[in-house]
Amino acid sequence: MNPFPMVLADLRALRWTAPAIMLLVALAIATGVAIGAQERALRRGSAAAANDFDLIIGAPGSQTQLLMSAVYVQPDALPLIDGRLINALVQDERVRHVAPIAFGDVSRGYPIIGTTADFAARWGRITPSEGRLFAAQGEAVLGADVLYRLGDRIAPSHGVTGHGAKPGQADAEEDRHRHAGEGYVAVGRLPRLGSPWDRAILVPIESVWDIHGLGNGHAGEGGADAPFWHQGVAGAPQRPAERLGPPFDGQRVPGVPAIVVKPKSVAGAYALRAQYRQGGTMAFFPAEVLVSLYGALGDVRDILVVASASNAVLILASVVLVMVAVNSLRRRRYGTLRALGAPRSFVLLVTWLGAAVPIAAGCALGLGLGVAATQALSGLVEARTGLSLSASLGWGEFGQAAGLCLLGSVIALVPALISARRPVIASLRG
Template sequence: MIRFIIADLRKYWIGSAVVVLIVALAVALGVAVTLQERALRLGSARAADKFDLVIGAAGSENQLVLSSVFLQASPLPLMDGAVLAKLAADPRVAWAAPIGFGDSFEGYPIVGTTTVLVANLADGLAEGKVFTQEGEAVIGANVDLALGDEIKPMHGTMEEGGQTHTELAYHVSGRLKPTGTAWDRAILVPIQAVWHIHGMGHEEHEHKNEAGKAPEADHDEHQHHGESHADAPLDEHWDADVPGLPAILVKPKTIADAYKLRQEYRADATVAVFPGEVLTRLYATLGDAKRVLFAVAAGSQVLVAASLLLVTVMHVGQRRRQIGALRAFGAPRHALFAIVWLELFALVLVGIALGFALGYAAARAISNLVSEGSGVSMPVGFSGEDMTFLIVLTLFAALISALPAILAYRQSPAAALRA
């Protein structure tokens, strides 16, 4: 029986290949949609796990998370810098790291921050050391630079017609270990350097002069008016005169502290969010899109099943003489049923297997493209849900394959030979 089926498939190999391809493409669409949606959900959740609480100026919570956690370029309103000083002195806060953005270098975002964030963002440095001066920078794991390379920050991006800053050039002092987040493609620099080259912080300088304190050195005057010196030491002690900030990443000491801080800073001037909660709302939107895409995939599979039935019924009709001859030579009905059923079932099974492989390859390719652009690692893999889908497809294939086999089983040999 097996030799007969193999010989029959070889004889009608073009039609067999078409059946396999149709099934594979239909299955691949559903598999790719499922795997890619799951990869996006898991990748973004892992990226958000690095940050417990984000505080920013009152505005869009979604944009605050996308800009501060996923480093998606978008202007954010600035909140009063005194918020940072208050958080730094709060006993409920393990650490609070300000971030400032707006500059870039060769497509990589430059993020102004502090040494405390560098120390807590990844599991240490892969090489080099944390920045200790204004002219030093720590790069993410996926930034294509080497230690000692020069970085000339550009305000905005080249596509937006950005202009290169001439006040300061950073030099790479260290590289972070991989985090699987957008920060793997970021360049981290001292936030005070970002303030200085953008002309921020001069209010603090003038305030100190009015209080009767002379500037420490002549170059300090230039720092507060848009000039910075690469060898200037870092000062990460915050007071009420800190310049405005787009966001502050906060690590509360306990879960209870996290909820209290979020409630306290959800005020008229500020907003505090858990990135995970914001992502949950975004997942709901993605879930709606997934259902639509999966409905399209299911619809295509129904059409494929209908076309397969039509093709196989026509195929059985064209082979009535062959089936009649087999019956005339003594082939039992159950043997004919088994031949027709096994032949079609084998083709559909091959198509399903090929569809899973194609769907997985498509999801991996899409995830790689997304990861290259965003830096967020997108894990693609099968789960128990996919195995359930495979079992259901296999049972459905067995049922579909049985219908033309029943036609062959019921066919009269005398009528078939007269056809």
């Protein structure tokens, strides 16, 4: 005998009960799926953003804070290290590339980061999608998501700790801390990197030093009392193109919050890390900090997944109780089938499918809702952090949905066995 016509009739008779069961199961599945997929996407996105930062050197303090400032462009008030260390690293035979990183200024909510043209191009890995790299003080290169256009004048403001304007929008706080008479001209734009640096404005580090009256680290150029002329700014005097980047030969080399080092070899990287973990400096690989952060993130994920799974089990138990009550109301129908010659197995199959089908449909729907929730969460995280997140379902999410579907199918046997084992006479009398 074909049980499906009767199963479909039973489901139609449930009206809103069956869809409600499907939705509850789907929400439980979607929660666990979104948690797992989003955590995995966050790991991949944050690790990719740190790929160009082999070794970071800074002043002793919190490695996590320095990592968030230098790699993920979350500027904070950090102690400075002696700028002369840049020259020492340039001359070190274990070092392939060196780039200072300086931050603190903003413009329309975008952080202005002082560095070198070599690092802006990621040491030759990328080229500007528009224009060119900066070649003189007063020039700037835009990240892919910065709303300035080439040729625009960029007015810097001193950043305020704890205050951050929405990217692309200036506010009164920023206007109050603007560097009067100073500015940059956008000469290029970088391609999309999929990192918070897409929202940064990159300028020569000499400009950052000079605009704060610290000189520019080069002999005979700039100084605390020297004017900071900006090439390309309408009406501003032009001065000859100066040399940019290390080595710096000024009497005074201003300090920097961080230095990014690209070693020539793995052995050299570990030797540099050991050397600069003493003598008033701190050195670390971003990966070692990320591992500890991922560990904490994984613990939170595990707690949320367990809570989600527990919630799903409670929902499945509630579904079983509902089906027990529904089957009790249908006992005369099943008793009539038995009296007409239907075997116990047929009643068992009909009642089991009546509970298992909504559960299975809810699990399938939950995977779809999980994908939608993951995409929505990824969009929120990208808007908040600038990280490029590529979220997708993995075998873990499919396994979770399949496991809950299997558990629900097993639990659905409880009301089915109760209905199949009920005596015919007792069912008809009821």
